[in-house]
Each structure stands twice: as C-alpha cells, then as structure tokens.
Amino acid sequence: MKKVGEPAPKARLLKAAAALLAESNGEPVSTRQITQAARVTAPTLYHHFGDKEGLFDAVVAEGFSEYLDAERGLPASGQPIEDLRNHWDNHVQFGLDHPHLYLVMFGNIRPERRPSMVASAEAFLEEVLARAAAAARLVVSPREAARSMLAANIGVTLMLIAEPAAKRNLELSAMTREAVISAVATDSEGDPTTQTEGTPSVVVAAIALNAALQSSHPDQLSSSELKLFLEWLQRISSRSGS
Amino acid sequence: MKKVGEPAPKARLLKAAAALLAESNGEPVSTRQITQAARVTAPTLYHHFGDKEGLFDAVVAEGFSEYLDAERGLPASGQPIEDLRNHWDNHVQFGLDHPHLYLVMFGNIRPERRPSMVASAEAFLEEVLARAAAAARLVVSPREAARSMLAANIGVTLMLIAEPAAKRNLELSAMTREAVISAVATDSEGDPTTQTEGTPSVVVAAIALNAALQSSHPDQLSSSELKLFLEWLQRISSRSGS
DNA sequence: GTAGCACCTATAGCACTGTTATATGAACCA
DNA sequence: TGGTTCATATAACAGTGCTATAGGTGCTAC
Known part of the structure; x- marks a missing residue:
C-alpha cells in the first residue's frame, strides 16, 4: 500500500494543476510551475498524464464530474418546469464559482475535445x-429542447463570467431562462395581452400608456407622483407633434 | 512612397496571421510561422504590433469590423421584429463562416480583453x-433585451460551431431565436404570444413612449417637466417582480 | 551634395516552454 | 537471489515569444 500521510504524486499533480489554473487568471500555466508546486519532476507528469493537455483534461474531467454530481444532486420536485429552472440556475452558479474551469469546459471549444464533456451535460x-x-409540458422534443436550453444557458453564463463580478446582473439569467423555457414548454397559465396596433408616434404611445394605467396602477410611483404623471401624459396625448 | 506591387510588411503580417489562424485548426500559431509566411523577420512583427497578442488583436479587430459592417449593411426593413431575426441569423452565419475568429471574439473571454469587442456588438x-x-414592440428595456439576445445568440453559435458541419441543425438557431425574441418583444400580428408572468401592458406602453420621446421632444412640457417625466417613465418601464 | 533624422528591417541571441532519451530507485514475484 | 514492472529523477532537446543591437532606407535642411 501507499503512504496515507501524503497524497500520491498523481493526485498532487492534479491538485496543483487545478489550483494554479484557477489562480492564474486565464494566463497559461507552465508544466514547470505545476511540477514544482507538486514537488515532482517533469517525467512523472508525462508518465501519468502523457501530455500537458492530458493533465488539463483530467482537471477538467474532475471539475466536470463535480458539475454533474451537483446537477444530479438536485431533487426532482415533481414540478418539471420548476426543475428546469433549478438546473439552469445551478449551471450558471457553477460557472460563476469556477470561471476558469468553465471557460475551458464550455468556452474553449476544440471541435474534437468537446463531445465527452458537453454532450453528457446535454x-x-x-x-x-x-x-x-x-x-405533457413540452412543445418540442426533449432533444431539441435540451440543445436550445443548454446553448442559451452557456451563452448567458459566459456573458456573466465576462463582466466584473460587482456589476453582474443576474436578471439577465432569469430573463433568458424564462424566455427559453416558455418557448420550449407550456406553462399552465396563459396570459394573452392584447396590444393596440403599434405605431411609433409619441401620441399613440402616450394614449396607450394612459389607457393601460387606468386598469393597473404601478407601484413604482407614489400617488401624488402618479397624479402629476397622468396629467402630463394627458397633455402629451392631447395634440399631435410627431 | 512605397511600392504598390506588393503590400507593406505590416499588411502582409496581418494577412499571413489571419490565414494561418484560420487554417491551423485552433492549434496555436507561432510567430515564426507567421513571419516566415509574411517573408519578414521577427523584429518587424514586434515593431508594428508590439506583441504576438497585439498582432492577434489586430486580426480580431479586422474580423470584428467586418462583422459590424455586415451587421450595419443589413437594411432596416421597417419591421423591427423581422430585423431582429435578420441580425440574429447574420450573427450565426458570421460565426459559421469564420469559426476560429469567432471563438477568439466571443468564446475566448479574458475579462479585460473583451469589452471593446462584445460591448460594441451589444x-x-x-x-x-x-x-x-x-x-412599441418591446416589453423590456432595449439594454436588457440586447444582452439577453446576444447571450443566447453567442451560445447558439458556439454550439453550432462545435458540432461537425455535416450534422449542423440550424433549427436550433431558429428555435432559440424565436424563444428570445418572443420573450423580449410582442408580435403585433395578433399573435397570442404569452408574456412571462403577466407583464402588464403598462410596461409595454411605457417603454414604447420612452423610445418615442428619444427622437421627438414634445413642446407641451417644459424641459424641467420633461426631465422628471422621463425619470418616472424610466421607473415604470423597469419591471418590478422577477 | 551630405548631414542629420526618423522610420523600418535584419542578425543573433536570451530565457523559457513542452517534451523525452536515459538512468535510477523501489516493489513484487520467481 | 535475480528479473520484471512501475514510478521517479537527471539532463538535454527543439521550438517558443521576445529583444538588444545594428544596419539600411527615405526624407528634409543646409
């Protein structure tokens, strides 16, 4: 048997590679850095992984199984649509938690490296x-739906990763998620909003808004604000300018 | 002046880099290959572009302006929704035409390299x-809509690029496109498009009015009144619930 | 002219990269 | 004991991005 006090070189290499890859902000990581961090010399790396890319693939595969475990860990709530939302959000969260790993997994697509990864997510x-x-909630085949959802999910996650963590607006995710889901599945409640024939004129838009406000008062404005707002709206609607 | 029979070394470098980058299937291209193909020695590369990355950035910038030109070249049909479809398809087509360039432009996201590119597309x-x-066709702000559409567009294009050209199913693109568009805009052709979570048409009308006011300022309101009015309008236009 | 001055290009080399031929040690089986 | 196999180390290779230095080139000023 092997010593238990210290992990084997192979495991140390994997760990060191993962750590360096996560720290070093997307810039390339050299084999020497890795082997040095793992307190190992070059040939052991090539003995175990054959290649630098082989090592990186192993790191990615590890992260990927972590991802799949997280996905599988999500309980089936019995409400399929709600489950879809959870899986979408979990995907995004994984991307934000492991941005560099995610970029390699889903962004850095070499046509032949990808299948084993993305295909299984799909x-x-x-x-x-x-x-x-x-x-009976789907309006297209599961395969098509999966591809479409995953594509949008990846696109959104990439975009969120790309922008500074402070400015991240998760509303983008929720909005796109609902867009794809509602196109792929039928939600129990339908909401046919009849919209007046759209014309680009200010007056028509003002009239439409005025009419809409009669039935539903927005909570973004106080009552006094709303009163003045409606008055101005009335004034704009009164005469044609554009 | 310079000889006209042969392009300047700088142009030759750009062309050689673009060509090699397009041929060599995603694998790295060395500066020596490039300089040799351009019949030039190393220092001229660094004189003109400072860096290998500088050269590649120049290649990407060139391809990107080509992309933007193509986008700008699409005529405004007068039917905004149809225009959206055209721009989506044009984006996908560009990705499929220049897969390697596209991967660098939208897939290979280094958080600080990206803004100048994707931001302008956005x-x-x-x-x-x-x-x-x-x-009056939008149910969310143009900014949010643009981000969502672009994210989905990128995700779909990456996925299409990744799979072998023979098996490519463009239905994925059309399907996702319609999903995002119908979530972001209302089709006026009397289509019972379901909006997410009962977005009241107040928002639709407010957004339309807001947009209309950008081009023509009514004379019924003083400038100070208009300022406050627009502020409130903005508040109404932003959706409250998730 | 020719001296000066920017600009552009080339020679030769550095430090570093991924990778490997070869050799050494350790563990197991005979 | 000796042999076989696995695992690690020494030392070196070719190729990489990059640059210190120097040599043309064309232009303007005198």
Missing part, C-alpha cells in the same frame, strides 16, 4: 426534459 | 432594439 438535461415531456 | 444590437422599442 444528455443529462435531456433526461430532465424527458420528465417534463412525460408531464 | 451596443449595436441595442440600437436595433431601440427601433423595435420605438415601434
């Missing part, structure tokens, strides 16, 4: 969608 | 969406 999402289909 | 899309808003 397959898993397809399972979830199959349950939705079984509940 | 800004342009926002312009198009502003026109849709002016036609």
Whole structure:
C-alpha cells in the first residue's frame, strides 16, 4: 500500500494543476510551475498524464464530474418546469464559482475535445426534459429542447463570467431562462395581452400608456407622483407633434 | 512612397496571421510561422504590433469590423421584429463562416480583453432594439433585451460551431431565436404570444413612449417637466417582480 | 551634395516552454 | 537471489515569444 500521510504524486499533480489554473487568471500555466508546486519532476507528469493537455483534461474531467454530481444532486420536485429552472440556475452558479474551469469546459471549444464533456451535460438535461415531456409540458422534443436550453444557458453564463463580478446582473439569467423555457414548454397559465396596433408616434404611445394605467396602477410611483404623471401624459396625448 | 506591387510588411503580417489562424485548426500559431509566411523577420512583427497578442488583436479587430459592417449593411426593413431575426441569423452565419475568429471574439473571454469587442456588438444590437422599442414592440428595456439576445445568440453559435458541419441543425438557431425574441418583444400580428408572468401592458406602453420621446421632444412640457417625466417613465418601464 | 533624422528591417541571441532519451530507485514475484 | 514492472529523477532537446543591437532606407535642411 501507499503512504496515507501524503497524497500520491498523481493526485498532487492534479491538485496543483487545478489550483494554479484557477489562480492564474486565464494566463497559461507552465508544466514547470505545476511540477514544482507538486514537488515532482517533469517525467512523472508525462508518465501519468502523457501530455500537458492530458493533465488539463483530467482537471477538467474532475471539475466536470463535480458539475454533474451537483446537477444530479438536485431533487426532482415533481414540478418539471420548476426543475428546469433549478438546473439552469445551478449551471450558471457553477460557472460563476469556477470561471476558469468553465471557460475551458464550455468556452474553449476544440471541435474534437468537446463531445465527452458537453454532450453528457446535454444528455443529462435531456433526461430532465424527458420528465417534463412525460408531464405533457413540452412543445418540442426533449432533444431539441435540451440543445436550445443548454446553448442559451452557456451563452448567458459566459456573458456573466465576462463582466466584473460587482456589476453582474443576474436578471439577465432569469430573463433568458424564462424566455427559453416558455418557448420550449407550456406553462399552465396563459396570459394573452392584447396590444393596440403599434405605431411609433409619441401620441399613440402616450394614449396607450394612459389607457393601460387606468386598469393597473404601478407601484413604482407614489400617488401624488402618479397624479402629476397622468396629467402630463394627458397633455402629451392631447395634440399631435410627431 | 512605397511600392504598390506588393503590400507593406505590416499588411502582409496581418494577412499571413489571419490565414494561418484560420487554417491551423485552433492549434496555436507561432510567430515564426507567421513571419516566415509574411517573408519578414521577427523584429518587424514586434515593431508594428508590439506583441504576438497585439498582432492577434489586430486580426480580431479586422474580423470584428467586418462583422459590424455586415451587421450595419443589413437594411432596416421597417419591421423591427423581422430585423431582429435578420441580425440574429447574420450573427450565426458570421460565426459559421469564420469559426476560429469567432471563438477568439466571443468564446475566448479574458475579462479585460473583451469589452471593446462584445460591448460594441451589444451596443449595436441595442440600437436595433431601440427601433423595435420605438415601434412599441418591446416589453423590456432595449439594454436588457440586447444582452439577453446576444447571450443566447453567442451560445447558439458556439454550439453550432462545435458540432461537425455535416450534422449542423440550424433549427436550433431558429428555435432559440424565436424563444428570445418572443420573450423580449410582442408580435403585433395578433399573435397570442404569452408574456412571462403577466407583464402588464403598462410596461409595454411605457417603454414604447420612452423610445418615442428619444427622437421627438414634445413642446407641451417644459424641459424641467420633461426631465422628471422621463425619470418616472424610466421607473415604470423597469419591471418590478422577477 | 551630405548631414542629420526618423522610420523600418535584419542578425543573433536570451530565457523559457513542452517534451523525452536515459538512468535510477523501489516493489513484487520467481 | 535475480528479473520484471512501475514510478521517479537527471539532463538535454527543439521550438517558443521576445529583444538588444545594428544596419539600411527615405526624407528634409543646409
């Protein structure tokens, strides 16, 4: 058996590579840095992983199984649509938690490296969608739905990763999520909003808004503000300018 | 002046780099390959571009302006929603035409390298969406709509690039496109498009009015009144719930 | 002219990268 | 004991991005 007090060189290499890859902000990490951090010399790296890329693939595979475990860990709530939301959010969260890993997994697409990774994410999402289909909630095939959802999910996550953490607006995620889900599945409640024939004129828009405000008062304005607002709206609506 | 029979070394470097980058399937391209192909020695590369990355940035910038030119070249049909479809498709097509360039432009995100690129694509899309808003077709602000659309557009394009050209299913693009568009805009052709979570048409009308007011300022309100009015309008336009 | 001056390019080399041929040590089985 | 196999180390290779230095080139000023 091996010593238990210290992990084997192979594990140390994996750990060191993952750590350096996560710290070093996207810039390349050299094999020498890795082997040095793992207190190992070059040949052991090539003995175990064959290649620098082999080592990195192993790191990615590890992170990916972590991702899949997290996905599988999400409980099936019995409400398929709600499950879809959870999986979407979990995907985004994983990307934000491991940005560099995520970029390699989903952003750095070399056409032949990808399948084993993304394909299985796609397959898993397809399972979830199959349950939705079984509940008669899907309007397209689970396969198509999975591809579309995953594509949008990746796009959103990449965009969120790219912008500074402080300025991140998760509303983008929620909004796009609902967009894709509602196109792929039927939500129980339909809301047909009849909209007046859209014309670009200020007056028409003002009239439409005025009419809309009669039935539903927004809570973003206080009552006194709303009163003045409506008065101005009335004035704008009164005469044609544009 | 310079000889006209042959392009200057700087141009030759750009061309050689672009060509090699496009051929060599995503694998790294060395400066020596580039300088040799351009029949130039190393220092001229560093004189003109300072850096290998500087050269690659120049290549990307060139491709990017080509992309933006193509986007700008699309005519405004007068039907804003149809324009959105065209821009989406044009984006995807550009990605499929220049896959390696596209991966660098939108996939290979180094948080600080990105803004100048994606941000301007986002800004342009926002312009198009502003026109849709002016036609009272948007249910969210042009900015939010642009981000969501672009994110989904990128995700779809990356996914299409990643899979073998033969098996590419463009239905994925069309499907996701319609999903995002229908979540962001209302189709006026009497289509019972369901909006998410019962967004009241107040928001639609407010956004439309806001957009209309950008181009024509009514004389019924004083400038100070208008300022406050627009502020309130902005508040109404931003959705409250999730 | 020719001296000066920017600009552009080339020679030769550095430090570093990924990688490997070879050799050494350790563990197991005979 | 000796042999076989696995795991690690020494030392070096070719190739990489990059640059200190120097040599042209064309231009303007005198």
